[in-house]
Amino acid sequence: MTLELKGITKRFGTFTANDRINLKIEAGEIHCLLGENGAGKSTMMNVLYGLYQAEEGEILIDGKPQRFQGPGDAMRAGIGMVHQHFMLIPVFTVAENVLLGHERELGGLKGARKAVVELSKRFGFDIDPDALVQDLPVGVQQRVEIIKALSLDARVLVFDEPTAVLTPQETDELMNVMRQLRDDGTAIVFITHKLREVREVADRITVIRLGKIVGSAEPTASSNELASLMVGRDVSLTVDKDDAKFTDKKLEVTVLTVLDRIGQKVVNDVSFEVRGGEVLCIAGVQGNGQTELTEAIIGLEKPASGSISLSGRRLTGKSVREVLDSGVGFVPEDRKVDGLVSEFSVSENIMLDRYKGAPFVKAGTIDFATRNEFAEQAKTDYDVRAQSIHSPAGSLSGGNQQKVVLARELGRKLELFVASQPTRGLDVGSIEFVHKQIIATRDTGIPVVVVSTELDEVIGLADRIAVMYRGGIVGIVPADTDREDLGLMMAGEMPEHLKAAAEEAAA
């Protein structure tokens, strides 16, 4: 079958998310949609899937125009989707999730169970139809999503940023599944912004930028070519940095354990040291305790045991205010929720954690002149693209929001800098900027901790890499460690040949 999008235009208010998109998807092909976050890839697929209604344009299957009122219609037409945020109900079993919405077609729970077992066998998945989805690792949950789509005989399968939550090994396995599906005659649409994956698996590449299709590329194109097509200008994909120059400042975390409310050790006996002038990157698949670790450093989580100290002074037991006052800068992982107050202006956000005393507050009132001057300076220094310092932070793009957070956190004298997922959801240009700032901060001689789930970022920034898995640290290894090995560590395995290097790096 052939699926065609013709002149699809989708607007949200005055913002045009998709502008006259034309796309043709053929059976037996992996078609990559490459574009930055916010370029309009997901919107386009949600239109295709019937979740959004397009203002203009039409969808054709084998030349026949289709009207999709909702996802139900799209599914009946043979379109399946593996969503970026899984559309699975955690408290349901695998079979119940597959069954939902298609009770009659699948023949009840018994039929759903059979479908799960059969499809698992066909693709070599090991999935128990009666397991609760919430007990499954994300990689397996994704397979449940795939099975869900296949159980309805999907002939076009859309994968929306499927690798964001996977370890490198799981990503490889997913690519194999995609190839297998393609060879069975399924048309695959693979939405991503990761160049490595595109080059590995794509048969055809379409690049989308700012809601428009800007061209197509061959899978043989180099990463730099693809990146400049995606961004619209030449970009540097590597982080330029000199060797670390150590100072005697030091962050020490000693056998730290953090419990969640039901007593699970979300951070489990974690110990490490970061010296002044180096970047320690904490790698790992999301949800393995990184969030809780950084929150414990900043004082948001009370550790059950262990200690954290900065250049000899204890941070554990101090309030967040005291921790910040002792010179800790913190970029939280979710800038919209924890990093900024969206309704506040840029200038207000820039002084958010400095509401006490000089330089911005005098005799209990805000000194607007000083604050605005500081904000204007920050806006220039950090290249924040906002109409003015009085625009609400929420109206800025992700990259500019993150620059505001950085401007605030780096705007005072620091003794330690902790950045959690500093480039998540940013465009390539902003990523470049953030990385430069992190390295510049390192070069001022303070310890820097960066938590990231993006292996490329970890390898680019780190002087040493600590890999977290299920709350514990699998190992601390040098920055030049092989990607494959890091992938194994992210799944909790410590490669034998790395142990010596790890001991050296940890010391």
Added chain:
Amino acid sequence: MSSEAPSTDTSKAAEGTHQPDTEVHLERVVVRKWRPAIALAALTVVAFVLTVGFGTDESTTFSFAKGSDFFSIPAVALGVRVIGIVSTLVMAAITGIAVWRTLARKRVWGWLYVVFGAFFAVDFLTWAGSGSQFSFTDLMISTVALSVPLIFGALGGVISERAGIVNIAIEAQLLSGAFSGALVASITGNTYVGLLAAMVAGMLVSFVLAAFAIKYLVEQVIVGVVLNVLVVGLTGFFYSSVLSSSPELNNPDRLPAIALPLLSKIPVIGPTLFNQTIIVYAMYVAVVVITWAMFNSTWGLRLRSLGEHPLAADTVGIKVGRWRFWNVSLAGAIAGLGGAYFTLDQTGQFTKEMTGGLGYIALAAVIFGKWHPLKATFAALLFGFARALQQTLSAAGSQVPSEVLLMLPYVITILAVTGFIGLSRAPAASGKPYAKQ
């Protein structure tokens, strides 16, 4: 959570760490949950104080027999002091076991609570009724009578919340059901039409709730509370302006009690459960059918998906808004039927604010019952029992002041919710409006 002292002793926890790779379980220290043990200890102390401080040498006579029984169970006279001492000892022993199990980081068996509760109830009844005689069967009959509207309300609450809409308006649904049931049954002279009218009235209240919550995405708790106040006002207005001047509009026939052959002759159980009106039999059916269907039918699967992850339901082609709307309406109809019980079964006429906040107790039963229809039914029965106890004891001329007894149902509610339930998990998307572009 001060009673949940985490322990850093991991020797026990280590058992859980080596699991097959398909499961993500973090290493875990077992958290000791002291709350149940503390609640048991507190109740034991109460029993002890009652026995030692306020014990009497009199005895309380419990009767069981009804005229219609196959055979009659003889009445029992229990000595207040003897029962007090025995119960206190048993309760102390159970508390001891609970403390020991908690210390050993093991779960306290559920049946222990049941045994404990039974001893506490007998002890308290004997003590409170000291020197008088009362019928245990009558106590059970009024337990059921007082539970019926609560159970209907709780079922309505469970369905609505499982569909993702918080139903604070149970009170309004009960009250409007009671009012319309009485009015329509009086006008038409047909009680069954009255029943139907009560369901429609409950549904109409739901329509408003559903329209605001689903279509206009208004905060559901606010809409619910406003509806409660609105219906109290509306029914109160019609009661004093219309019903009180024309009493013939507020004089419905009451539904006849139907004694089921054989079953109704079983001592205690027969008169309690099987000599009831059609509303109560409908309730039995509703509890069984809803419990089964919620976990075994397509309706139940879809309903639960709406309350957990409506977007997921949408992506598999379920029309979220429509499904939520009709299920909230169904919930309203069920609660409305419970409202009819007040006027068409119990009293035979509508009075102002006659539901008296029971809708809120039904809501507590929903939470206490962890959003499960059967568990919510048992929770409603517990609250019904507490109210029956209060009424029976007042009638029997108990030594406890009636003002204190009036608090009893609510004290039990609070103890039950805080002491033994702790955290209960609501459907993940309950109360969250679902909007898409």
